[in-house]
Amino acid sequence: MVTEEVFFAWLDGELEADEAERVAAEVESDEKLALRAEEHRALQRRLATAFGSVLSDPLPEALLAAARPEPEVVDLAAARRERQSRWSGVPQWAAIAATLAIGVFAGTMVPHRNDDPVRIDGGKVYAAASLDRALTTQLASAPAGDTRIGLTFRDQDGAMCRTFTQPAASGLACRDNQRWRLRGFLAAPEVQAGTYRMAGGMDPNLANLVGTAMAGEPFDAAQEKAARDKGWR
């Protein structure tokens, strides 16, 4: 006999493999339980669809303003000192050249935060700077910089989508008017044995997103390269 708690833990994928198998067998042989499982799966789908509609709403301006209070004020002198210390092992001329370049860079670019890997436009969030470049040019087989590309596939509307991983985050971006619009951007999970059910190293929430978005199969290396060469159309 399956208790309610165990039945639902099974339905939610919370049981260990052998216990899950035992419960699955019991549900299969019990018409009432099978019907109950189906009803609750339908309820969950309905919740996912209804509340999922919130995800595609344009974000209220007031909320965006709250999330982006003021551009960060950068202490140029401190920034220079930090950059210099990173270059302490290289010849002095190189350090000076780098300092100059960074001075110019910081002086012209910092207030706009042009290296921010995401940018908001009309309530939508897009990849920018290094993340945009990685999504546009990198192949899964050739990681460069801090970004690794994972899967490439088409979504249900035919748009190209790619997953990516950075040291602190992973996410899913899909083409939208020649830009990479972020569908998900997740903080890297805490590594804690037994807490997360990892699917091939992918954040389960990301795996979930991919599962919902993907039409057909992920691209193989040749398809991925061809798609890049065609400009992700």
Next chain:
Amino acid sequence: MVPTISFDSELVAMLPRLRRFAHGLSRNPADADDLTQATVERALRSREQWQPGTRLDSWACRIMRNLWIDTARARSRKDKVEAPAEEGELVGEDPTSGMDASVDLGRMMAAMDRLPDEQREVVVLILIEGFGYREAAEMLDVPIGTVSSRLVRGRTALLEMVGA
């Protein structure tokens, strides 16, 4: 030299999800946006307390849940006294025929609003936001067994209200 993901960027990218979580907890969309905004403001003020390398989503959801708890009980008591008529309308309707997702959202929010707070929060965290039982237990600071039994009661009551 490669820019790392900043706290701000991550928080901004998380706004759609935070709004969804807020819709799961709140009585109506206006309250949900207020709650999201309050959460973002609190998260920015408390950013020093977030430990890089840990999940920002769990941290932000916990902030939202605590803010909601602070205000929800008093308000929901008040609302229920003032607006009792809505409750009967849910019962016995065909839930899904030709219904738009955003229309159904209102209906699901109204049904969720009738759950006790402690059931509602586990339903939202696990069935809508996709957290595991253990993550939800940690966020709510209760044993897993408590999460599990509240979830049983919450989803069973919800199914009775809305059909499937």
